[in-house]
Amino acid sequence: MKIRRDDTVIVISGKDRGKTGKVTRVDPEKQRVYVEGLNMIKRHERPRQVPGAQRAQSVGGVIERPGPIHVSNVALIDPKDKRPTRVGIERVDGKAFRVARRSKARID
Secondary structure (H helix, E strand, C coil), rough: CCCCCEEEECCCCCCCCCCCCEEEECCCCCCCCCCCCCCEEEEEEEEEECCCCCCCEECEEEEEECCCCEEEHHECCCCCCCEEEEEEEEEEEEEEEEEECCCCCCCC
């Protein structure tokens, strides 16, 4: 996958189309990315009791967290002009670097 953790991406389709965020987690096996603050899902959790503790260690209730987005539904933001771009691979002296197709800028 050409999108990695800490990349800034824009969602190009789905309910959060047009929103940008930072990639917090990547699941290459399922081709999914988790973007900070986007595709929020709600999970109902009960408080967990640790043996020997007086009170529950984790708080229960409705917890919101980002859900997965398929990698084809996000595009990397070009570091130069802040617009969506595709990602290419450039090889220099046997090392591979990611390059923005729009501006040919190298992506860190």
